[in-house]
Amino acid sequence: xxSSPDTDELFENLRLELRRGCLVLAVLAQLRTEHxxxxxxxxxxxxxxxxxxxxxxxxxxRLESHGLLASEWREEDSRKKRFYRLSAAGRAVLxxxxxxxxxxxxxxxxxx
Amino acid sequence: xxxxxxxxxxxxxxxxxxxxDDIVAELGDDLRARFEERAAELGRPLTEADEAELLKPFGRxxxxxxxxxxxxxxxxxxxxxxxxxxxxxxxxxxxxxxxxISLTFVLAGRPIGxxxxxxxxxxxxxxxxVFTWVTLVFALIEQVAGRVKAWDHWDxxxxxxxxxxxxxxxxxxxxxxxxxxxxFVAVWASVPHSQWLRxxxxxxxxxxxxxxxxxxxxxxxxxVSMAAKAVTLVRPDLATFRFVANLATTxxxxxxxxxxxxxxxxxVPGTSDPRVETLARVMNMALRVSFVVAIVINAVTTAxxxxxYLRNRHVRFA
Numbered sequence: 001x002x003s004s005p006d007t008d009e010l011f012e013n014l015r016l017e018l019r020r021g022c023l024v025l026a027v028l029a030q031l032r033t034e035h036x037x038x039x040x041x042x043x044x045x046x047x048x049x050x051x052x053x054x055x056x057x058x059x060x061x062r063l064e065s066h067g068l069l070a071s072e073w074r075e076e077d078s079r080k081k082r083f084y085r086l087s088a089a090g091r092a093v094l095x096x097x098x099x100x101x102x103x104x105x106x107x108x109x110x111x112x
Numbered sequence: 113x114x115x116x117x118x119x120x121x122x123x124x125x126x127x128x129x130x131x132x133d134d135i136v137a138e139l140g141d142d143l144r145a146r147f148e149e150r151a152a153e154l155g156r157p158l159t160e161a162d163e164a165e166l167l168k169p170f171g172r173x174x175x176x177x178x179x180x181x182x183x184x185x186x187x188x189x190x191x192x193x194x195x196x197x198x199x200x201x202x203x204x205x206x207x208x209x210x211x212x213i214s215l216t217f218v219l220a221g222r223p224i225g226x227x228x229x230x231x232x233x234x235x236x237x238x239x240x241x242v243f244t245w246v247t248l249v250f251a252l253i254e255q256v257a258g259r260v261k262a263w264d265h266w267d268x269x270x271x272x273x274x275x276x277x278x279x280x281x282x283x284x285x286x287x288x289x290x291x292x293x294x295x296f297v298a299v300w301a302s303v304p305h306s307q308w309l310r311x312x313x314x315x316x317x318x319x320x321x322x323x324x325x326x327x328x329x330x331x332x333x334x335x336v337s338m339a340a341k342a343v344t345l346v347r348p349d350l351a352t353f354r355f356v357a358n359l360a361t362t363x364x365x366x367x368x369x370x371x372x373x374x375x376x377x378x379x380v381p382g383t384s385d386p387r388v389e390t391l392a393r394v395m396n397m398a399l400r401v402s403f404v405v406a407i408v409i410n411a412v413t414t415a416x417x418x419x420x421y422l423r424n425r426h427v428r429f430a
Contacts (some may be wrong), residue, residue, distance in 0.1 A: 035136060038145045053142055054170055057135070058179040065182075073137075109132045 023051060025101055027059060028086060028094040031069060036081040060084055068093055115163040116143055119173060126177030135180055141169075186251045194263060195250045202246055204415070206238035211411060227374060281348040286341050293338045300331060311380070316388040317395065322375040329368050337361040354422045362414045366407055373403045 025048050030040055039056055039096050045053055063069045068090035087096065119139050124132045143166075150166060151158050158166075170176055178184065212229040237278060251344075303309045303319070332419060340357035342348065356392050357379050372378065379395045381388040 036141075038142045041142070051140065052169060054179055055178050057139060057142070061180060063137075063183075079141060079144075080137065081141055082134075 019049075023055070023059065024063070025094075025097050027056070027063065028068065028090055028097065031084055031086045032089070032094075034083050034085040036076075036083050038054065038081075040084070061089070113395075115160055115167060116140070116147065116310050119167050119170070120145075122173035123177050127180060131180065145171075165404075172316060183254070186247070187254050191250055191254055194260075197244065198250070199243065199246045202242045205240050207235050207411070210234040210238055212408065218234075227370060256259060266419050275289055281344050281354060283348055286345045286348065290338060290341050290345065293334055293341070297331065297334055297338070300327070300334070303327065311382060315393055316382050316385065317379050318382045320376070320380045322378060326368065326372060326375070329364075333361055333364045333368060333384070351421070355417070359414060359418065362410055364412075366410055369403050369407050369410075373407070 026044060026047070027040070030047075031044055035043065037053070037060065040060075041051060041053065041056055043057075044056075060069065060071075064071055064084070068087060069084050070087045071084045072081050073080055075081070120136050120143075120159065123139065124136045146166060147158055147163065150162065151225055154162070210231055213234065214227050217226060284365055299309070304324070308314065329418050337357075340354075340361065345359075347353070376394045377392070378394050378399050381392045
């Protein structure tokens with residue numbers, strides 16, 4: 001059956017909703033290694049999780065304001081960049097989230 | 113100034129002052145890196161059209177800046193159900209209060225036109241105030257706490273014991289209603305031709321000339337209502353028809369009652385006897401009070417019926 005514009009839009013909304021939660025986990029996981037925004041976005045895209053700047057940077061700020069990330073401005077290639085990395089609290093939360101994710105993944109794999 | 117700088121300036125204008133430099137510097141660095149990457153791909157400097165093409169997916173500056181704000185909504189999902197319930201309740205109260213105030217003014221002798229004007233303007237202004245205050249209070253709660261923890265606690269024992277689905281109409285009740293309505297129509301239709309009725313059984317009182325303009329509207333409302341009841345007698349299971357017909361006839365009845373209320377004296381003395389004049393004054397006041405009571409009861413009953421119908425419209429008959 002051909003998909004209608006309504007179902008296309010519905011699928012797009014559901015897809016974004018599904019990715020939104022996963023994105024936090026992916027960002028925290030990638031920031032076990034220090035990154036600045038641009039390289040983080042490239043790394044995520046290369047790993048198959050493209051994310052636009054309008055989503056990524058506010059997310060980084062939010063995670064930092066919750067104490068899960070630490071950041072600092074440094075100069076690299078004669079340009080000032082803000083580098084992010086996982087904080088101690090971020091590492092603990094990431095560990096919990098990974099366990100949760102593995103549980104969900106196992107359950108869904110059995111169901112699907 | 114390049115398109116990129118103009119874009120960053122526009123984003124800056126919508127950001128909190130304390131974060132402007134930080135966010136714009138980070139965003140600018142990313143965008144410049146992206147522009148350089150694109151220029152390298154094309155093997156030439158970017159034109160303004162190229163820059164516009166790269167900037168467009170970022171969205172309007174206002175929307176991009178909004179994503180940096182901690183809250184994206186005025187009233188969040190934790191409070192929204194309480195907000196809607198409070199708003200609906202407060203609006204209903206405002207309507208009933210203004211209905212009562214408007215009717216009181218008419219009872220005090222103000223013309224019927226004032227009733228509708230007062231009801232419309234008063235209810236509209238009150239609704240606006242209610243909406244503003246309820247929204248402000250909930251937005252404040254959202255800002256300060258995000259939720260009211262006390263509201264999360266609830267007791268399952270407080271649930272309603274049963275949800276009554278709309279049951280089929282009782283044929284006996286509908287038939288009885290039809291008999292009384294038919295009797296009323298018979299009496300009502302004979303009023304213009306019966307001296308006995310117009311003089312209220314030669315009591316010394318007479319129906320005022322104002323009644324003459326109400327014979328037909330009342331007759332039509334009652335006849336339409338009887339036709340709907342006749343359909344219900346045959347098909348008592350048609351809940352939607354019953355609801356719509358009842359809503360239409362009750363609304364028409366309310367309008368007629370409101371007009372009667374504003375029609376002035378409905379009973380006049382047939383003689384100059386002071387006792388009859390006093391009796392006429394008492395009768396007129398009694399009629400007005402009974403009209404007000406009937407309007408309020410009918411309005412409230414109709415509102416409750418509507419709410420019950422809308423809530424149970426998905427429930428099928430048992």
